[in-house]
Amino acid sequence: MKVALVFGTRPEAIKLFPVIHALKARADIDTRVIVTAQHRGLLDQVLEIAGIVPDIDLDVMTPNQTLDGLTAKLIVALGEAFDAEKPDRVVVHGDTLTTMVASLAAYYRKIPVAHVEAGLRSGDIHHPWPEEVNRRVVACIADMNFAPTQAAADALLRENRDAAGIHVTGNTVIDALLATVDRVHGEPALASGLDDLATRFAGKRIVAVTSHRRENFGGGMEAIARSIADIAARPDVAVIFPVHPNPNVRPVMDAVLGDLANVAMIEPLDYPHFVRLLDLCHLVLTDSGGVQEEAPSLGKPVLVMRETTERPEGVQAGTAKLVGADRDRIVREVLGLLDDDAAYQAMARAHNPFGDGKAAERIADIIAGKAGAAHLAA
Numbered sequence: 447m448k449v450a451l452v453f454g455t456r457p458e459a460i461k462l463f464p465v466i467h468a469l470k471a472r473a474d475i476d477t478r479v480i481v482t483a484q485h486r487g488l489l490d491q492v493l494e495i496a497g498i499v500p501d502i503d504l505d506v507m508t509p510n511q512t513l514d515g516l517t518a519k520l521i522v523a524l525g526e527a528f529d530a531e532k533p534d535r536v537v538v539h540g541d542t543l544t545t546m547v548a549s550l551a552a553y554y555r556k557i558p559v560a561h562v563e564a565g566l567r568s569g570d571i572h573h574p575w576p577e578e579v580n581r582r583v584v585a586c587i588a589d590m591n592f593a594p595t596q597a598a599a600d601a602l603l604r605e606n607r608d609a610a611g612i613h614v615t616g617n618t619v620i621d622a623l624l625a626t627v628d629r630v631h632g633e634p635a636l637a638s639g640l641d642d643l644a645t646r647f648a649g650k651r652i653v654a655v656t657s658h659r660r661e662n663f664g665g666g667m668e669a670i671a672r673s674i675a676d677i678a679a680r681p682d683v684a685v686i687f688p689v690h691p692n693p694n695v696r697p698v699m700d701a702v703l704g705d706l707a708n709v710a711m712i713e714p715l716d717y718p719h720f721v722r723l724l725d726l727c728h729l730v731l732t733d734s735g736g737v738q739e740e741a742p743s744l745g746k747p748v749l750v751m752r753e754t755t756e757r758p759e760g761v762q763a764g765t766a767k768l769v770g771a772d773r774d775r776i777v778r779e780v781l782g783l784l785d786d787d788a789a790y791q792a793m794a795r796a797h798n799p800f801g802d803g804k805a806a807e808r809i810a811d812i813i814a815g816k817a818g819a820a821h822l823a824a
């Protein structure tokens with residue numbers, strides 16, 4: 447059985463590398479890796495650390511490309527790749543443009559699609575944009591849906607997806623995180639690039655920031671930048687902010703935060719360094735999706751700079767809180783966690799609902815046809 451895994455961005459690579467390794471360990475599966483390199487440099491970091499060499503690299507990234515231009519490029523390139531490889535199954539992850547287009551290209555060839563991290567829904571097609579529609583399109587096509595949580599499975603059932611094809615596996619990001627934590631502890635040199643910042647900010651409480659969502663481009667990004675400046679004005683606080691290279695992000699942050707001593711704006715981190723940052727920090731301020739799942743495994747509260755989240759389990763469990771992209775609200779919530787230890791501990795100690803680190807093995811079992819019992823009851 448030939449299985450092609452298709453992905454194009456750093457988050458997909460992080461969440462799929464445990465699945466790739468689990469499938470490659472099986473003699474009965476010919477595992478092929480196809481990358482679109484929708485995010486070139488960030489993707490390559492993860493591939494190198496995870497020890498994955500793509501079988502096909504489409505290298506579609508160009509500066510400032512439009513969504514429709516990228517879609518057109520992907521549908522042709524992925525179609526040609528599938529025609530050359532002739533996989534028996536295509537595996538995609540999450541909600542990127544690569545994910546949606548790969549599913550379409552597979553469907554056009556009647557190749558069955560398995561969707562890892564299926565069933566996430568914000569309920570608003572413009573938040574996150576375009577990810578909410580990307581993942582809804584995949585759900586129309588996939589015959590195997592690997593839901594990270596029961597809530598995600600329930601969302602698929604509400605859309606009348608076939609219950610026999612829905613499997614609750616946990617989220618593979620926890621597999622990736624725990625494996626990487628072990629590696630970093632065993633090989634500190636893997637994340638030694640943060641040593642200087644750890645020394646520079648010793649004795650301060652570190653707020654880790656990530657921000658790159660399209661719906662925050664413009665006024666939202668400006669508000670986020672100014673809220674970070676307000677937070678960093680406190681002498682007991684430092685901010686470490688790996689800044690996304692997107693031109694809608696970096697110039698805004700440079701203009702507001704460039705001269706602040708308590709703010710370290712650094713280049714995007716490879717995964718071991720990012721895991722170490724999660725370990726070092728006191729709390730996380732983010733508009734990212736995956737960080738909402740990762741940080742709670744290390745006991746770090748997450749404030750989400752969005753109005754909605756397709757990961758409501760974290761909000762319900764108390765590991766995450768929505769704060770929007772409003773300057774006053776962000777500052778108020780961050781300072782609340784810094785000043786109220788009971789509120790901080792309530793979030794830090796809440797149970798992480800997103801997984802136990804064994805999702806990839808479950809997924810590989812199901813793809814190989816060895817775990818029919820994992821089906822959800824209708």
